[in-house]
Amino acid sequence: MNENTVPLIETRNLKKYFKVKKGLLHAVDDITIKIHRGKTIGVVGESGCGKSTLGRAILRLIEPTSGDVLFDGKSIISYNKSKMREMRRNMQIIFQDPYSSIDPRKTVAEIIADFMFIHKTYKTKKEIWNKTAELMDTVGLAQRLANAYPHELDGGRRQRIGVARALSLNPQFIVCDEPVSALDVSIQAQILNLLMDLQEQYKLTYMFVTHNLSVVKHISDEIIVMYLGQCIEQAPVDELFSNPQHPYTKALLAAIPEPDISSRNKRVEIIKGELTSPVNPSPGCRFAKRCNYVFEQCTREDPPLINLGEEHYCACFLHKNESSRLG
Template sequence: MSQDTQKLLKVEDLKTHFPIGRGFFSKGKGFVKAVDGITFELNVGETLGIVGESGCGKSTTGRSILRLVEPTSGAVEFRGTDVTQMGKQQLRSLRSEMQIVFQDPYASLNPRMTVGAILMEALETHKIGANGAERKKRVGELLSTVGLSPNHASRYPHEFSGGQRQRIGIARAIAVNPKLIIADEPVSALDVSVQAQILNLFQDLQTELGLTYIFIAHDLSVVKHVSDRIGVMYLGRMVELANKSDLFRNPLHPYTQALMSAVPVPDPDVKKERIILTGDVPSPADPPTGCTFHPRCRFAMDVCKQIKPAQLEAEPGHFVNCHLYDPQYNQGAKN
């Protein structure tokens, strides 16, 4: 994958909280802290994988960046402009540069429209192509690009397999020549053999079109296959962020270590310590004080229960939110 030092996206202390009622006898409202202070940067041509268990805020992070969900606070700078401060008209013009591929390829396609009409709608909305004939030609090219036949333009979504429908979703995303694509668990609903084909398609399109990806998944093997860097999320926070090779070679955060220990090893002779986490994931409506992982952490200290850890650069390019790597609280990291 091509790497360019030019910064495309900068996310700083992004928070997205959803208001909820506290109950019949309680006054006021509480909040589900789906995203609770995420910071990272993304370079042109790079793929950032975001991984974590269900409910950790991965998808909300992606949708907040695109403002499909309105962030509560923080900044999202796309090519130097803060997306969170844009008006509706400015945001509309930016949509062609930032696109999303959804998890469910059937629910995200209008069943009453042909594939050609779905792609044509994207072209017409963003005024791509001088006339109908030119747009129709573009539709055929898009279908060919994602491995389908131009003749498929007259068919409806229900006439395709899950993998083919996801190809249509990808074609719709690249139709408007975006710079950034957020792929929100795009292969989790597909068979394993089809997953590999779609992942390879994403990589081919990145090389061909110079795309930049945020690739959201809960499967470590998937993000390892496609990503340059990986961010690990837990309960609304990105607890670790590093190059793919560094993260798999030396996971620093206790939660990441537990995730890595659960990855199967194909060689039966290789023995691997399995780290079993105790307890359940706390509710994002009532997260623990201090570090949200401390109730399940085998290395938890008193400070972890009181103070939320800051993002530290424990090694060059390797960031971790953990007091174990802060000299103020601990002289050496636990492994």
């Protein structure tokens, strides 16, 4: 990766806290990432780690508590509603649940055309409907379904509607928020292959949010692992899978099922211990209570994200003396 090129998406110390009865819930806590044009960064972690919140904060669907978000080198964090509306043409999202994210009272064609009418991307209605038909072909929706309603379709077709709608404004960046987790396995493969084909065809940049490590390995160029709002490891996909460094990442990878009868006696390391509360967290590693390698410093200080080389970063005191901090 050429460090001199300006990334399409960049976050700097991005934070999102939610007020709850007991204090502040640290959903996203000090995340700094770069996503270069035409690349896919996968965001993985268990439920509640802040993956989806990170994607929504980048798009400003929810307002960050602090930090900065840059699009093509320009900060968008201070944009007003009018300017952010213009930015929506460049930044879109595909939601996890294809049914709840689309209007059940509109037909397939109306849903796909909706954004184009709102943003007036074409001069005439005919041009919009022609583009809608083209998008249906692009995502594999038969033209006979143009006047169908969402409840008449299966999950795979509904998700294709969501993909077509996201593409309708010709965006450069799309957050894919667990777009296949609600689908059957065979349909998951179809949607994943569709997303990869579209990325190549339209030169798209993705943030792919998922809890499925097998899926993220298939589609991503780089992966960040999140735990309770923090990025604890970041590396190119092959490097992360072949050389995981954080104890949590190692446990996640060890839990991936292997379709090989010879692996049935493989020892699986189970993560034990109490889950740290993300509400007003105390200083220290948030994985410490579940880690087999914990020592005193882990409970007193937040481990910095350090560079282990080969664009591999890890937030763990086991590696504190091996390299410099992430710059």
